Amino acid sequence: MKDEITPEDRVANLKGMGSSRKRVEDVRFTQGKGNYVDDIKLDGMLFGDFVRSPYAHARVKSVNKEAALAVPGVLAVLTAEDLEPLGLHWMPTLAGDKQMVLADGKVLFQGQEVAYVVATDRYAAADGVEAVVVEYEELPVVVDPFKALEPDAPILREDIKDRTEGAHGPVRHNNHIFTWEQGDKDATEAALAEADVVAEEMIYYHRTHPCPLETCGCVASMDKVTGKLTLWGTFQAPHAIRTVVSLISGIAEHNIRVISPDIGGGFGNKVGAYAGYVCSVVASIVTGKPVKWVEDRMENLMSTAFARDYWMKGRIAATKEGKITGLWCHTTADHGGFDACADPTKFPAGFMNICTGSYDIPTAYLAVDGVYTNKAPGGVAYRCSFRVTEAAYFIERMIEVLAIKLNMDAAELRRINFIRKDQFPYQSALGWEYDSGDYHTAWEKALDAVGYDALRAEQAQRLEDFKAGKTRKLIGIGLTHFTEIVGAGPVKNCDILGLGMFDSCEIRIHPTGSAIARLGTISQGQGHATTFAQIIASEIGLPADDITLEEGDTDTAPYGLGTYGSRSTPVAGAATAMAARKIRAKAQMIAAYLLEVHDDDVEWDVDRFAVKGAPERFKTMKEIAFAAYNQAIPGLEPGLEAVSYYDPPNMTYPFGAYICVMEIDVDTGETEVRSFYALDDCGTRINPMIIDGQIHGGATEGYAIAMGQEIAYDEMGNNKSATLMDFFLPTAWETPTYTTDFTVTPSPHHPIGAKGVGESPNVGSVPCFSNAVHDAFRPFGLVQSHMPHDHWRIWKIARDLGLHG
Amino acid sequence: MIPAGFEYHRPADIASAIALLQQHGDEARVIAGGHSLIPMMKLRMADLSHLVDLQGISGLSGITIGEGSVSIGAMTTQNALITDAALAEAVPILREAALQIADPQVRYLGTVGGNVANGDPGNDMPGLMQCLDATYTLVGPDGERQVAARDFYEAAYFTAREDEEILTAITIPIPAAKGYAYVKQKRKIGDYATAAAAVLLGEGFASVAMTNLADTPVHSDAASAALAEGDVEGCVREALQAIDPQEDMRGPIAFKKHVAGVILRRAITKAQERAA
Numbered sequence A: 001m002k003d004e005i006t007p008e009d010r011v012a013n014l015k016g017m018g019s020s021r022k023r024v025e026d027v028r029f030t031q032g033k034g035n036y037v038d039d040i041k042l043d044g045m046l047f048g049d050f051v052r053s054p055y056a057h058a059r060v061k062s063v064n065k066e067a068a069l070a071v072p073g074v075l076a077v078l079t080a081e082d083l084e085p086l087g088l089h090w091m092p093t094l095a096g097d098k099q100m101v102l103a104d105g106k107v108l109f110q111g112q113e114v115a116y117v118v119a120t121d122r123y124a125a126a127d128g129v130e131a132v133v134v135e136y137e138e139l140p141v142v143v144d145p146f147k148a149l150e151p152d153a154p155i156l157r158e159d160i161k162d163r164t165e166g167a168h169g170p171v172r173h174n175n176h177i178f179t180w181e182q183g184d185k186d187a188t189e190a191a192l193a194e195a196d197v198v199a200e201e202m203i204y205y206h207r208t209h210p211c212p213l214e215t216c217g218c219v220a221s222m223d224k225v226t227g228k229l230t231l232w233g234t235f236q237a238p239h240a241i242r243t244v245v246s247l248i249s250g251i252a253e254h255n256i257r258v259i260s261p262d263i264g265g266g267f268g269n270k271v272g273a274y275a276g277y278v279c280s281v282v283a284s285i286v287t288g289k290p291v292k293w294v295e296d297r298m299e300n301l302m303s304t305a306f307a308r309d310y311w312m313k314g315r316i317a318a319t320k321e322g323k324i325t326g327l328w329c330h331t332t333a334d335h336g337g338f339d340a341c342a343d344p345t346k347f348p349a350g351f352m353n354i355c356t357g358s359y360d361i362p363t364a365y366l367a368v369d370g371v372y373t374n375k376a377p378g379g380v381a382y383r384c385s386f387r388v389t390e391a392a393y394f395i396e397r398m399i400e401v402l403a404i405k406l407n408m409d410a411a412e413l414r415r416i417n418f419i420r421k422d423q424f425p426y427q428s429a430l431g432w433e434y435d436s437g438d439y440h441t442a443w444e445k446a447l448d449a450v451g452y453d454a455l456r457a458e459q460a461q462r463l464e465d466f467k468a469g470k471t472r473k474l475i476g477i478g479l480t481h482f483t484e485i486v487g488a489g490p491v492k493n494c495d496i497l498g499l500g501m502f503d504s505c506e507i508r509i510h511p512t513g514s515a516i517a518r519l520g521t522i523s524q525g526q527g528h529a530t531t532f533a534q535i536i537a538s539e540i541g542l543p544a545d546d547i548t549l550e551e552g553d554t555d556t557a558p559y560g561l562g563t564y565g566s567r568s569t570p571v572a573g574a575a576t577a578m579a580a581r582k583i584r585a586k587a588q589m590i591a592a593y594l595l596e597v598h599d600d601d602v603e604w605d606v607d608r609f610a611v612k613g614a615p616e617r618f619k620t621m622k623e624i625a626f627a628a629y630n631q632a633i634p635g636l637e638p639g640l641e642a643v644s645y646y647d648p649p650n651m652t653y654p655f656g657a658y659i660c661v662m663e664i665d666v667d668t669g670e671t672e673v674r675s676f677y678a679l680d681d682c683g684t685r686i687n688p689m690i691i692d693g694q695i696h697g698g699a700t701e702g703y704a705i706a707m708g709q710e711i712a713y714d715e716m717g718n719n720k721s722a723t724l725m726d727f728f729l730p731t732a733w734e735t736p737t738y739t740t741d742f743t744v745t746p747s748p749h750h751p752i753g754a755k756g757v758g759e760s761p762n763v764g765s766v767p768c769f770s771n772a773v774h775d776a777f778r779p780f781g782l783v784q785s786h787m788p789h790d791h792w793r794i795w796k797i798a799r800d801l802g803l804h805g
Numbered sequence B: 001m002i003p004a005g006f007e008y009h010r011p012a013d014i015a016s017a018i019a020l021l022q023q024h025g026d027e028a029r030v031i032a033g034g035h036s037l038i039p040m041m042k043l044r045m046a047d048l049s050h051l052v053d054l055q056g057i058s059g060l061s062g063i064t065i066g067e068g069s070v071s072i073g074a075m076t077t078q079n080a081l082i083t084d085a086a087l088a089e090a091v092p093i094l095r096e097a098a099l100q101i102a103d104p105q106v107r108y109l110g111t112v113g114g115n116v117a118n119g120d121p122g123n124d125m126p127g128l129m130q131c132l133d134a135t136y137t138l139v140g141p142d143g144e145r146q147v148a149a150r151d152f153y154e155a156a157y158f159t160a161r162e163d164e165e166i167l168t169a170i171t172i173p174i175p176a177a178k179g180y181a182y183v184k185q186k187r188k189i190g191d192y193a194t195a196a197a198a199v200l201l202g203e204g205f206a207s208v209a210m211t212n213l214a215d216t217p218v219h220s221d222a223a224s225a226a227l228a229e230g231d232v233e234g235c236v237r238e239a240l241q242a243i244d245p246q247e248d249m250r251g252p253i254a255f256k257k258h259v260a261g262v263i264l265r266r267a268i269t270k271a272q273e274r275a276a
Ligand SMILES: Cc1cc2nc3c(=O)[nH]c(=O)nc-3n(C[C@H](O)[C@H](O)[C@H](O)COP(=O)(O)OP(=O)(O)OC[C@H]3O[C@@H](n4cnc5c(N)ncnc54)[C@H](O)[C@@H]3O)c2cc1C
Pocket: B029, B030, B031, B032, B033, B034, B035, B036, B037, B038, B039, B054, B074, B075, B078, B100, B101, B102, B103, B106, B109, B110, B111, B112, B113, B114, B115, B117, B118, B122, B123, B124, B125, B165, B166, B167, B168, B190, B191, B192, B193
C-alpha cells in the first residue's frame, strides 16, 4: 500500500507533542456549558450553611438553635455535640494534626465553623444561620507567631496542651508545632564565621490566599437503599478524599464515589478536607437527601486554606569576589489555629529545603519552626510545589541583599554562583538531586533579550534626572533565576496520609482507532484533556482529536494523588507515556503478526509499524486497533488497553529566568510594570500555547501577591481583607504584558523529558516583581522592605529614605 | 452573602413611591441601580423589609442641557454621563470623573442619583457635585425642595434627605471656568479612591473638593479662594487642613494626607493646563 501524505503531514495530523493545539475544554467553558459543583441539582436537594465565629479566640459557652429551627425551611442545626457520637467533631489534617469540624468548646480563628444549618433552600439556610444564638467568652488573641512562642503566651490548643512530642518530633511550647532541620548546622556556622562577607536579613513572605474564582463546595448524596455515598466536590485530589472520607466516616471505600466535576481553579486551596465536606456528608446520611454546600467569597478568604506566612531569617556568606560559601535560614512559620498544611508527610515545611535555589552553595542549614496562632489554618502551596515559592523568594532576595553588601551587579553575582551545566545531576547541600539544568545559557539569553546593559544605563540616567528634580519616577529592574522542585514524588519519601505519591493512567483503544484515557489527576484549568491526549497521540500515533480524556471520577479513573505541586505532567504525564508504550508494545506484536514478520522486524514510524527496510509494508495504528478486536492472534489476548502506575524516580527541577522593568512613582507609591520577560525551561514542551497561558496566569497571580494581595489581620484577629475590594485580584487593566521565551533542557529521568510548568510563573515572578521595587530604591540605601508592595508601603519606603523632601 | 427576605415594590409614579416610604418608614428604602444597596443587604449590614424600585417611574432619567445649567435625572446611569456628547461639551469634568468610577458593568446600572444620595464617603460624585456647586431636587410628602450639594452631607451615610424624600434631579451650573480636572488614585479598577480631587479653575475663580478623605466629601472655601488667587501652596495647605482621613487597607493616615496633597496638586496642574 502506498501512502499519499508525507511523514511531516502525518506528524502534524496527530497534533501530538509540540503542537499548539487549541484547548478542547474551551468549547464548553466559553459557551457557559461547564459543569461545576454548583451546577449540580438533584431532586430534593438540601442546602447547608455555616454559623461562623466573629472572634479569633473565644470559648463557646452555648449554642442556642431554637430560633433557627423555627425559621421556615430549616430542618436541622448541627453542632460539635451532634457530631461527637459519630466521632466526627474533629478530623485529621494532612499534616498529622487534627482540626475541629465544628467548634468544640472554643474557637481559634475568626470565621471558624461553629454550627451547620441544613435547610430546604439557600435562603432559608442563610436566615437560619442568622437566627442561631451563640454565646462566646472572648480569650486573649495571638496573631504574631513570635509572641505565640513567648513563655506567657495564651495556650491556643487546649486539646493537646502540655504535650512534649508532636507529629514531627519534640515540641518546646504549647503553641509550637514542630522544628524541622535540614543540612549541616555546624559546617554552615563555620562557613559564616570564616567568610569575607556575610549578609543577614529577615525576609517575610506575607500571608495570602489562592482565591480561586470558584470557591470550595460539595454535594453529598447518601443513597440509603444501596448504601452508596456519592460526593461531588471541588477536589484537587478526589481519590485521596475518597480514602479520607472512608477512614473518618467508617463507610467502606467501595461504597464511596467521589467526583470532581469541572473545577474553576484550585491553586492549592482545594487540596485539603474542609468542615463543609464532613457536615454535608453527615447531613445527607441523617436526612437521606442530597445536601449541597458552597462557600461564598468571604468564607473562602476567611476560612479555607491560606498560603505563605513565612518569616525567613537568612544569612549568606561569600568571598569578597562574590562566591557564595554558605547559606543559613531560620524560618518561623505561622500555621494558624490548626496545622492543616498540605505537605508530604515527611516534609512539614514542604520542600523549603530547595532554598539554595539555582546556586552552587557548598554548605547550608535550614530550620523551620511551625507555630499556632489565632488565624485560619492552611499553609497550602498556592500555585507552587510545597513551600517552593517561599524558598525561591528567600534565596532570590538574599542574592540581592548580598549583591548590595558586595556592591556588585546582581546579574553578575548570580552568574558566578550558578550551578554549572556539567555539575548535573547536582547534589544540593540541603539534600536534593537536581535532575538537569543549563542556567548560564538561560541567563545570558534573558539578559540579551531585554538589553540588560542598555536598561541599566537608562536607569542610571533616570536616577540622575530624579536627583536633579526633573522627574519623580524611578526605574526598578527586577531579576530572578529560580529553580523549582516539582512532581512529588517518589513513593520512597513522598506520601500524603500514608498514600504514596505515584500517579496513574489507563488507556483503552477502541476498535475503530479512537481512544479513551483516564488519569488519577484532575484538571482545574490546566487543560489536561488537551495535553495528555497529545502525549498519547505522539506515543501511539492516533490523532489527539480522537482521544477522550477523563479525570475526577473515582469509580472509573485509576487511583492517583491528584493535581497540585505541578505534579500532573511529571507523574501522571509519565504514567500516560508508559501506558501508551505498553499499548505500542502489544501493537508491535499485532503488526508483526499481520505483516507476517518477526516482532523485531518491524519498527515504529509516527503512526504505524513498518517492516524494517520495506517502509511500504506497514500497518497503521488504526488498522492494528481493529485487528486487536477481530483477529485471533496466537499467544495474544484480544483487546488493546493498558494501565500504568508511575512512581517517579526523582522530582523534576524546572527553572527560569525572569526580568521585570518597573516604573515607580515615589510620591504616590503607584507602580507600572513596563515590561516582563519570562524565560521558562520546563524540559520537553507538550503544548507551547498552553505553556504560554500558564505563564500569563501564574505571573499575574505573582504580580498580585507581590504588589498588593494579602490576608491581613488586626490585633484582635479580625480578618481585614475578606472581600475582593481589599483582597487584590488584578483586572485586565492592571495585568502586565508578558513576553515569554524558553530553553529546553529535558528531564533525564522522565519518559518524555517533561518537567511541569504550571507553577513556575508564580514561583519566579513574585521575587522578580519584588526585586524590581527594591532595585529602584537600592541607590538610596534600601536593603529589604516586606511585600506586598502596595501604594502605601512603597510610599513608606520613599518617605523613610527621605525622598519626600 | 444572601440578604434577608424583603418585599419588592415597583411603583409607577413618585407619589406612590413616597406613599410606600411613608407607609413602611424605617423598614423601606428606595433602590436605584442597586450597586451600593444590594452589597450592603447581602452583607446583612442593611436589613430592609421593603424595597421601592424607582426603575418603573418615568421621567426620572435623562440629561437636559439648559441655558446656564444642566439638569440630570436621578435615574440617569453613570454610563450615560460618559456617552452624552453634549454633556461632555458643557461639563467635561463629569465625564472625566465618571470614567474613573468602578467598572463598565457597575456604571451600566449604577445611577447618578444613587451615587450622590448614598452618602458613602467613597462615592466620587458627591465631591464632584460640591465642586460644581450642584443642587439636588428632593421630593417628599410636603412637596419639592432644593438642597445644595455643599449642604447635603452630614456624616457617612447621613444626609439632609429625609427618609420619605426621593432625590429626583441634580442641577449643575455650567462652569464658566475652562480649567477642570478630576484626578483619582486607586488601587485597581473598581476600587474607591485612596484620594481624589475635583478642581475647577478659571479667571479669578476656583473650586476644590476632595473624595474619601473624611466621612463626607470635602469642599473647602478657603482652598478654593487661595487657588482663585493663584496660590497653589495655600490651596493645598487649606485643603489638607479640611480633610480627616481614616486608616484602612489603602494605608495609614499620614500616607493619605500626603497623597491627598499630591493628587490635589496634580489636579490643579491639569486644570491649569486646560485653562491656559
Ligand atoms: C465593585 C464596585 C465598585 C464601585 N466603585 C465605585 C467608585 O469607584 N466610585 C463610586 O462613586 N462608586 C462606586 N461604586 C458604587 C456605584 O457607583 C453605585 O452604583 C452607586 O454608589 C449607587 O448608585 P445606585 O444607582 O447603584 O444606587 P443604589 O445602590 O440603588 O442605592 C444606593 C443608596 O442610595 C439611595 N438612593 C438611590 N437612589 C435614590 C434616589 N433617587 N433618592 C433617594 N435615595 C436614593 C438608596 O436608597 C440607597 O440607600 C462601586 C460599586 C461597586 C459594586
